[in-house]
Amino acid sequence: MINQMTINGVKAVITYDSDIDLFRGEFVGLNGGADFYAADAEGLRREGEISLKVFMDACKEDGVEPFKTYSGKFVLRIPPEDHATVSRAAIAAGKSLNQWAVEVLKQAASS
Numbered sequence: 001m002i003n004q005m006t007i008n009g010v011k012a013v014i015t016y017d018s019d020i021d022l023f024r025g026e027f028v029g030l031n032g033g034a035d036f037y038a039a040d041a042e043g044l045r046r047e048g049e050i051s052l053k054v055f056m057d058a059c060k061e062d063g064v065e066p067f068k069t070y071s072g073k074f075v076l077r078i079p080p081e082d083h084a085t086v087s088r089a090a091i092a093a094g095k096s097l098n099q100w101a102v103e104v105l106k107q108a109a110s111s
Helices: 041-062 080-092 097-110
Strands: 003-007 010-017 022-027 035-038
Touching (some): 003 022, 003 041, 010 041, 022 041, 080 097
Antiparallel strands (some): 003 010, 022 035
């Protein structure tokens, strides 16, 4: 399980850094790095809000888009037998492989 925290609508992955005995949060999907540290969840949320605000302010000041942009395309390589299995599942659902995969990926990403 990956530990996550959402701060002001932006997800952050939370890990533990045993070298400094603190939890580390790192925002994902940003067009640069923004991380934060604290000893507990309340501190992580507080420090995360500060880190995110500093990052957003710097982006605004520099005229930089704060969030990564994506093309909407990616290549997925899977074993032929898995390709056959997911193709059959898509056909059985009455969908193209692309439509089926988008739905499955969205569902997996939101859980």
